Every structure is written in C-alpha cells, then in structure tokens.
Amino acid sequence: MSRLVDVALPAALGAAATVVAAATLEHRPPGGRRRWERTNFAGRTVSLLGGAAAGVGATAGPLLAAAAVRQPAAARTGRTAGAARAAVAAAVAASAGTAMGLLDDLTEDATGAAKGLRGHLGALRHGRVTTGALKILGIGAGALAAAAVATSPDGKVPVRVVDTLAGAALVAGTANLHNLFDLRPGRALKVATAVSAPLALAAPGTPHGTLAATALGVAGAALPDDLAERAMLGDTGANAVGALVGTALAAHPSRALRAGALAAVVALTLLSERMSFSGVIERNAVLRRVDALGRRPR
Template identity: 45%
Template sequence: MGFAASVFGSADGGARRATGRLAAAALGAVAARAAFSAARRAVATDGPARDPKMWNRVNHRGEPVTLLEGPAYAAGAAAALAVVPGVPAPLRAAAVGAAVGAGAFGVYDDLRGNADRRGMRGHLKALAKGELTTGGVKILGIGGVGLLAGALVRRGPQDTLVDKLLAGVTVAAAANAVNLLDLRPGRAIKGAAFAAAPALLRSSETAGVGAVRWAGLGAALALLPEDLDERAMLGDAGANALGAVLGTAAAASASSRAALAGRAAVLTAVTLASEKVSFTKVIAGCPPLRALDGLGRRA
C-alpha cells in the first residue's frame, strides 16, 4: 500500500481517514506559520519595495495591524495543497490555483485599492461606465480564477458546460463571501470554519476533497492567534484565498447539478444580501452570533 493510501485510507478506513485529515490540517498550519515568519522577516529588511508601512493598516480600534497575514495564508495554503498526499491532479491544480490567484488579486486590491467605490454593485457600476477600479480588477480576476478552478474540478462524464460554470460561480462567490466577513478580528476564519464544519465532519467525504478542506482551514487556524489579538489581519488577500480554497472543495464535492446550483445560489445570495444588510449589525443583534464573534477576541 502506498503512502497516500496508508495515510488517507479507503472508504472503510475511518481511523486512517481521520489521521489523514489531521495530517493535512497540520501541514497547512506549518506552511502558513512558516510563510508568515518569512514575510515578516522580508519586510524588516531595507528597501522601498519592502517598506513595512506598505503592509500596515488601521483597524476598527484605530490601532495599526499588518496585512502580511493574507499573503502568508495564500502562500502557505498553496504550498500545503501542492504536496498534501491523496489529492487528484485536477483538484490539486484547481486548489493551488485558487489560493494563488485569489490571493494575488486580493493583494493587488489591498495595496492599490481605492475607496471611492464600495461593494460589488459600486464596482460593477463603474465597469458599466467604462471605469476599471481596483475592485473591478479583483472581481474580474477572481471570476476568472473561479471559472478555471470550476472547469478543472468538474471533469466527469456527466459534467457539462453548465456544471463547470456553476462550479466557477461557487468558487468565486465563496471567495467573496469570506471576504465580506473580514471586518472584525477572527470573524472571517471563524465564519469559514463554521460554514465548512458539516463537510469537514462528513464521513463520506472523499480523501482528496477532505485533504483540500483540512489543509486550507488548517493554514487559516494557524494564523488565528495574531488575528484575534489584532496584530494582523487577513485582508482581501487572505480572505479571498481562504474562500476560494473552500469553494473549490465545495464545487468538487457536489454530488449533482442540483447540489452544485444550490451552493452557487446560496453563496451568490450572501453577496447580494451584503449590498443591503450590514452583517456586523446582524451579528451584534443576535446574542449567539455575538458570543461566537467575540470568542477569543480582546475585550
């Protein structure tokens, strides 16, 4: 029996599957921590291109935080996904591409973003008028990343162009949905973990898809302490990359076109709702959500 099979197990190897999932999460965590340490060392060196001020932002308390958590997540998750055993080649390529692509467009918006347009609707209105905002670049870029990932994971004999498009929407909408939560410390990572929990605990999850989910979420959880302590934040780079990785797993694991359409519809509805509803106000007004949102955060 090969290494991948011995670690990730077959359908009836519950213990081996659990071990494999934990190994994938640990691999993601180690890679993310290493990437974060390397990023902090890099910006500490001299040179205008590595100016630490470039990566600093002011949070909701008016305190400085670093954006390096985002690129560190994207790089760490991509590295872990590239080597974690038991993942089929098309799914591996889609997951790595989703992390790198969504992370790269997120970095661009983090560093070059203009605040004169807000929300998906604002950027799309600007595009309709022939104005390409940084947010518009990110929308188009992550949309393309999602379509590519969707085409890679829906390659079965029953999958048509419709399935590939629905998968692409799922990946891109998941990237945006997680980013919508990145308004308070730890919220995006907690929200992603909560949304992925049913699939993470599903015994019927295939080894490859499970490895993608656990590696992607393990990388995020490893960076949660700095996020909760308000020393770092995911920013667009990390939140978009995290959502895209989990969206890729969601698109790959859908058992039917109806299930795929349902996932795409729910995630798109979240984006549309954000144009009208403040998620922060909704969370503040719901005691259970408010307690979960504040868990582990500074008083």
C-alpha cells in the same frame, strides 16, 4: 485511525505552509514593513502580512496535501486523478485570490468612491476601472480555470459545461463572501472553519474532504494573529482562504449540495448589498458571542 490521519495530515500541512510563509514574510517584508501596515476598525495598527501568509498557505497547502495523502487515499478510494485535479484547481483559485487581493490591498482607492460589488461594477460600466473591478475579473477568471480543472471529464459535454460554470460561480462567490465577512478580527476565518469542518470530517481522504481539511489548517494557523489584532487578512487572505473553501465545495460529488451552497452564497451576497452583516450579528445574542470569541476586549 486512518480517517483521523486523512483529516489531520492535510490540516497540518496547510497550517505549516501558512506558518512558514508568515515567518518568512515577517523576517523580510517585501517593500518594507510600513508598506503592509494598516489601521483596523478599532484604530489599531495591524499588518497585512498575515493575509499574504494565509494566501501562500491556501495556495501551497492543497498541493502539499495531495502529494502527502495521494497514495493512501488512492488505495482506499481509487480517486487519485480526482484528488490531483482538485488540488491543482484549489491552487489556481487560491493563487488568483491572493494575487488580486494583493493588488487591491496594496493599491487601494483611498477615496473609497466605489464600494461593494455593485459599486465596482457600476464604475466599470462608466468606463472607470477600479482595483476592485480588476479583482472581480481576476478572481472570476481564476475560478473559471479552477472549475474547469476540477470538473470531471466524464459525462456529456452540456452537463460538464453547466457544472463548470456553476463551479466557477461557487468558487468566486465564496471567495468574495469571505471578504465581505472580514470586517472584524477572526470573523472570516470562523466562517471558513464552520464550512470546512463538516466537509472534512464527513469525507476524509476524498478530494473535497482533503481540500476542506487543508482550509481548516490554514484558518487555524492564521486565526491567533487575526484575533489578537497583530495581523489582518485583508482582501489577500480573505479571498484566498475563501477560494480554497469554495473549491472544496465545488469539488463535492453531490450536485444537490453544490447547488444549495451556490444558492446560499448568492443570497448572502445580495443581502450584503442591502444590510450590514455586522449589524445582524450584533443584534443576535448567539452570533454576537461566537463572533467575539477569542477576540481582544475593546
């Protein structure tokens, strides 16, 4: 029962933070409701407020979960300090994803001149700073700070430096990867769920397990409106949720798992520059069914 609580409680707190944020933002949208309205891939008007609420949930959820599960988890695992570091790291990473995503969502380049990681970095090399480039730099800085907090202070300095840099790449890369998947309703949140669920269920009460369970709650709370096309994650929600999932991966004690996750993130990111994830999903019957599950019919 205690293991179930260690998964359910962080998930409930992540969901609650997201739901409360959504209700608050819907009641009084900053700058007016029209500022947050966008047209999605199907031509429907949706709201970015759902992404902002997911950002709040991904930022506040880990801190709430750490406060709630800290005492019982400490009694069983002796990892109080590690849990606190992981929660702060996740909040730092998710807040950076939220802030930089908001910058991109609310001041996006209407011409679409720079697209993807290659496009924004190319524009930066030519002296043109896009909001996408600022987002890359901001999320990268937040990921580096988060990895520095999450990395254990034990061990030799060179090892800690390598772990910190690898952790930063994993957090930033996972945040960006979720944004790349966010091209259809519910897709990025399903990816977050698929990654977080095994992490949470395999190690409830641990620092990374608690973060993963919190990510499950945030994704679960945001999913209904995303699937129904009442709201969309946008860069704000996708980067924030992805940063939380990335921090859960970076906080895992297995160096082999972290290395494997980073390799997968890098490989998928490079593939996204050459092929369309939507095209791959449409051509695979199983992926197509999972991707469409719960979505509004066209």
